[in-house]
Amino acid sequence: MTRSGSETKQTRCVHCGRTATRMNENDQPVCKDHTDREPKEIGCPECGFSMSIKEGRYGYFWGCDGYPGCEKTLSIKKSLQMDEYVDDDIEVSLE
Ligand SMILES: [Zn+2]
Numbered sequence: 001m002t003r004s005g006s007e008t009k010q011t012r013c014v015h016c017g018r019t020a021t022r023m024n025e026n027d028q029p030v031c032k033d034h035t036d037r038e039p040k041e042i043g044c045p046e047c048g049f050s051m052s053i054k055e056g057r058y059g060y061f062w063g064c065d066g067y068p069g070c071e072k073t074l075s076i077k078k079s080l081q082m083d084e085y086v087d088d089d090i091e092v093s094l095e
């Protein structure tokens, strides 16, 4: 598989939704301000299982650990809206 540049993937910080620059110890994309923050944990809104970061064709997203029993996925942006855990005045711009 060859990829022409990495621009096409949206990679957002799991904590704030800004552009992620690196991965934390749990392989979650994080921005430079959140590199040292505890890995984020979210629960599946469908089944209550924990969710973990997966890498897909269009970037990173949350996938349910109950897969394949549960196929719930969430974008990072969606997960931030869901738990209202967003840092002050961050502008999330979708490209
Ligand atoms: Zn961040």
Ligand SMILES: [Zn+2]
Residues within 6 Å of the ligand: 044, 045, 046, 047, 048, 049, 064, 065, 066, 067, 070, 071, 072
């Ligand atoms: Zn689930």
